[in-house]
Amino acid sequence: MAKMIDITEKLTFEGNPSLMIKGKKLEVNADAPTMLKVMGLMGSDDPGVSEILKTYDMMFPDKSKKEIEKLGLNFNDLIVVVQEAVGLITGEDDSQGEQ
Numbered sequence: 001m002a003k004m005i006d007i008t009e010k011l012t013f014e015g016n017p018s019l020m021i022k023g024k025k026l027e028v029n030a031d032a033p034t035m036l037k038v039m040g041l042m043g044s045d046d047p048g049v050s051e052i053l054k055t056y057d058m059m060f061p062d063k064s065k066k067e068i069e070k071l072g073l074n075f076n077d078l079i080v081v082v083q084e085a086v087g088l089i090t091g092e093d094d095s096q097g098e099q
Contacts (some may be wrong), residue, residue: 026064028085
């Protein structure tokens with residue numbers, strides 16, 4: 001019989017993290033397959049519009065996207081939202097807004 005170990009207790013099943021914008025909680029998809037795709041898209045030093053839009057589409061569930069659309073952000077602000085979401089997931093978020 002092959003060796004088997006249970007690693008369940010070593011894993012985190014907390015759910016998705018969220019960004020807070022103007023009092024609105026925006027869920028960010030943090031599952032590993034999505035994040036691997038996102039890191040591949042955003043891995044270059046200067047990701048283009050296509051990569052940013054694909055990342056946005058993958059990272060935010062429909063409910064979060066609807067809230068973002070209601071905010072009426074300009075494109076530069078949308079880039080900031082995407083970058084902060086990536087940083088939140090990858091642990092590179094060093095902003096003061098954490099709760």
